[in-house]
Amino acid sequence: MTTSVNMKWSSGLRFKAEIAGRTVELNSAEKMASAFTPMELFLVSLAGCTSMDIIWILERQRQIIHNLEVSIEGIRRREDPKYYETINLEFILSGLNIRENAVEKAIGLSKDKYCSVLAMLNDSVKVNITYKILDESKPMARTTSKSS
């Protein structure tokens, strides 16, 4: 399976990428308007990849998920190349009676088997994954757990 992207330079460090008629704009860190930096889009790509796996796996495990919010932060090296040395990814799941071991299993399968973006990273990038489960059938958040 092949995925193709065409990209054209606009001016400065601005570019417009196009995939099958859909477009996204890129820029460096100044005057962003609706544009993204390449490193921002990398985080979106990684967050999207793991999140789709987790939703797909949890639904197969008949877990009732009402909401999933994801926050991801990447901490860059000071020297070139300024890649992310550490990436912290947190999933906040809410729903009814979500089983903690189902969430652990979904995260584990994404990391070890399904997530194509994670599978391309080398060992100099440390990815920490944590999650919170909010049980809507109870008044307080039920649990906070870690997975790595």
Add this chain to the structure above:
Amino acid sequence: MTTSVNMKWSSGLRFKAEIAGRTVELNSAEKMASAFTPMELFLVSLAGCTSMDIIWILERQRQIIHNLEVSIEGIRRREDPKYYETINLEFILSGLNIRENAVEKAIGLSKDKYCSVLAMLNDSVKVNITYKILDESKPMARTTSKSS
């Protein structure tokens, strides 16, 4: 330096990511509308990263670049995780008297020193970079070269 993204699940495998008020939508491969798959955004991220390096370096080398077009294709594995085993990246530069060795040098510096996305990839991802230079002062394309 820290970069942060928040992402929310919409429905199905659709998500909306937000960075400082800017948004991008993701989906799996069906009913894309304006959305992107995570693996598409990964290619955009990689193409953007190298292209910004190349424009920035060539301008410092006082090369006159009128246009830069980039095509990138990623060929995925058949088995899970379906990461890109091969990525082909081609730059088409047009301008006046662009020096081939300046382009080679810019590509080399991006690969070996500056591109943060490339620096995070492991050895199972083979990235091939080629380029074409179109000299606008001459009636025919001047040269096509390869770099790897």
